[in-house]
Amino acid sequence: MAAPADTTVFSDLSTALRKVQELRASVSRVFTGLSEGLKDGTLKANGDKVLLSQLEKNLLAVNSDFSDLQKIASHHHAPPPHYNASLIVLDPVTDRHPLFTQLLQTHKWANKLHEHAALSSHLLQQNLLKRSHTSGIGAMAKKTRRLGSSSHAIPPQAVDSVVQGMDAMYNNMSITVTRPFGQAAVLVVTLAKTLRAVIVLRGLLIEWVSVKGFNEDVYKENKQVDIWSPSKYAVYRKVSDHASSAMLHFYHPLKPELALRSFMLWLHAYVSLFSTPCHKCNKFLVDNLPPTWRDMRFLDAYHENCRTHSM
Amino acid sequence: MPQSCGGRSLNTFNILLTLLLLIRVLSYPVPEGKSGQQTVEALQKQIEVLGATVSSNFTVDCETYGTYQQTSQPQHINILHNSEQPATCFAVLDSGNCLVADLQFDALMNKIKMFYIQKKNARVEAKGLRYEYGDFIIKVGSVVLGQSTSFKGVIVEVEYMPAVVVSECFGLMREFMFSFMPTSVIDATTNHWKTKNDAIYAPQDTVLQYLEHFNNFRKSAVSMMPPMQ
Numbered sequence: 001m002a003a004p005a006d007t008t009v010f011s012d013l014s015t016a017l018r019k020v021q022e023l024r025a026s027v028s029r030v031f032t033g034l035s036e037g038l039k040d041g042t043l044k045a046n047g048d049k050v051l052l053s054q055l056e057k058n059l060l061a062v063n064s065d066f067s068d069l070q071k072i073a074s075h076h077h078a079p080p081p082h083y084n085a086s087l088i089v090l091d092p093v094t095d096r097h098p099l100f101t102q103l104l105q106t107h108k109w110a111n112k113l114h115e116h117a118a119l120s121s122h123l124l125q126q127n128l129l130k131r132s133h134t135s136g137i138g139a140m141a142k143k144t145r146r147l148g149s150s151s152h153a154i155p156p157q158a159v160d161s162v163v164q165g166m167d168a169m170y171n172n173m174s175i176t177v178t179r180p181f182g183q184a185a186v187l188v189v190t191l192a193k194t195l196r197a198v199i200v201l202r203g204l205l206i207e208w209v210s211v212k213g214f215n216e217d218v219y220k221e222n223k224q225v226d227i228w229s230p231s232k233y234a235v236y237r238k239v240s241d242h243a244s245s246a247m248l249h250f251y252h253p254l255k256p257e258l259a260l261r262s263f264m265l266w267l268h269a270y271v272s273l274f275s276t277p278c279h280k281c282n283k284f285l286v287d288n289l290p291p292t293w294r295d296m297r298f299l300d301a302y303h304e305n306c307r308t309h310s311m
Numbered sequence: 312m313p314q315s316c317g318g319r320s321l322n323t324f325n326i327l328l329t330l331l332l333l334i335r336v337l338s339y340p341v342p343e344g345k346s347g348q349q350t351v352e353a354l355q356k357q358i359e360v361l362g363a364t365v366s367s368n369f370t371v372d373c374e375t376y377g378t379y380q381q382t383s384q385p386q387h388i389n390i391l392h393n394s395e396q397p398a399t400c401f402a403v404l405d406s407g408n409c410l411v412a413d414l415q416f417d418a419l420m421n422k423i424k425m426f427y428i429q430k431k432n433a434r435v436e437a438k439g440l441r442y443e444y445g446d447f448i449i450k451v452g453s454v455v456l457g458q459s460t461s462f463k464g465v466i467v468e469v470e471y472m473p474a475v476v477v478s479e480c481f482g483l484m485r486e487f488m489f490s491f492m493p494t495s496v497i498d499a500t501t502n503h504w505k506t507k508n509d510a511i512y513a514p515q516d517t518v519l520q521y522l523e524h525f526n527n528f529r530k531s532a533v534s535m536m537p538p539m540q
Contacts, residue, residue, distance in 0.1 A: 193511060194479065274473075275480065277482065283486065284482055
């Protein structure tokens with residue numbers, strides 16, 4: 001792309017040089033004409049006139065040459081500076097710039113980056129555990145992707161029937177369904193006279209759990225379910241934390257109904273939150289809290305610190 | 312009524328425990344040579360050792376009104392105020408029925424002077440410190456009877472706020488109270504929760520328990536009076 005521009009620049013420069021030569025020649029002609037004077041002394045009478053006309057001719061030639069050179073010079077601009085790089089060329093002391101060492105380091109760094117990228121891509125290819133089944137290979141992956149995507153796209157009627165089934169299953173646990181956000185169902189679970197839990201579902205997958213006391217209000221002033229505010233009692237805040245970990249424990253995108261049922265069974269174990277002593281230390285209170293943990297499989301009551309020994 | 316003086320010495324104080332969720336009225340002899348104030352301070356110190364922090368003071372007071380006409384069976388109305396519900400007034404009949412009203416109810420009692428008259432020297436007041444310890448609220452105070460400002464007994468209230476049913480947290484509260492009080496005190500039972508063991512707690516439950524303890528204080532004060540000639 002830059003080649004035609006370069007050639008015009010070079011041709012301009014060569015004509016300019018030629019013009020400079022011509023100018024020098026014409027100027028030197030003026031001075032030689034003046035110094036030599038008239039060669040033949042025969043025409044002395046008209047000698048002055050001849051000399052003057054010769055000088056005038058020579059000066060006109062100088063003038064025309066100079067104006068030509070000026071015209072060419074006005075076309076040709078000085079080249080734009082190449083920022084700092086062009087200045088480096090001007091500096092004869094090259095050792096003053098750490099450019100070379102910097103360049104070397106950059107090369108080393110780039111090599112390392114390339115090496116690490118290759119290693120990590122190799123490792124990632126080996127580990128195919130991906131929650132979003134977007135890049136699965138083969139028929140099995142296609143199957144799981146189809147099932148996975150359907151678990152949160154369950155029609156509201158199906159969710160309602162599952163919840164009704166669970167509501168009927170337990171005597172002392174009532175579940176009400178509201179849909180303040182459109183499709184997503186929000187369950188308010190009242191467990192005996194012990195606690196109230198707010199569960200946000202996406203399809204049948206549990207998205208969020210918050211536990212509050214029986215005497216705390218789970219509805220805001222505008223009758224909306226209060227999902228976010230934590231309980232004012234330490235014991236229920238702790239139970240909320242445990243419920244969140246249980247939610248992740250029971251998470252099963254392929255069998256969301258089973259996961260929800262398992263979670264509800266686990267939550268139902270909290271009916272004896274205040275009346276069951278710890279399975280391990282046989283005490284009610286440790287750190288001023290009752291046994292807030294329920295075993296995932298056997299539903300035994302444990303204090304938070306006692307459960308590590310139970311697992 | 313003239314009564315013979317009981318076998319108690321004067322430095323025996325009743326320690327009455329009002330437990331918000333499980334009611335137990337307990338009396339046990341304070342060690343000889345220890346004053347009531349010392350007992351309260353010892354209790355408070357033990358609660359502070361647990362790690363509880365003082366949040367404020369508390370007061371529960373009780374005025375008693377009797378029927379004006381002496382001919383019929385005497386009937387009483389007890390008007391109680393609790394600093395935990397500062398804008399509320401509780402009126403309790405002899406039958407145990409409790410009316411929960413605004414503070415304006417006090418003015419109403421003045422209007423019906425013709426029917427109910429305030430009993431003199433029947434005012435009972437419990438005053439002390441309110442502690443917070445996690446989800447527990449502990450109140451330790453001394454009880455003052457009538458016009459005298461002398462110490463009549465110690466009252467302890469323990470509330471476990473997250474629970475609403477007594478039968479559920481019976482063992483839990485017993486264990487908690489055991490950390491700062493002797494078992495013999497905790498295991499004596501009062502009448503209030505015997506019938507309402509599975510009921511949901513309401514503020515009047517606290518007040519009824521206080522009234523039960525105040526009545527016991529009055530009885531013990533009467534029994535300690537010297538017999539009239």
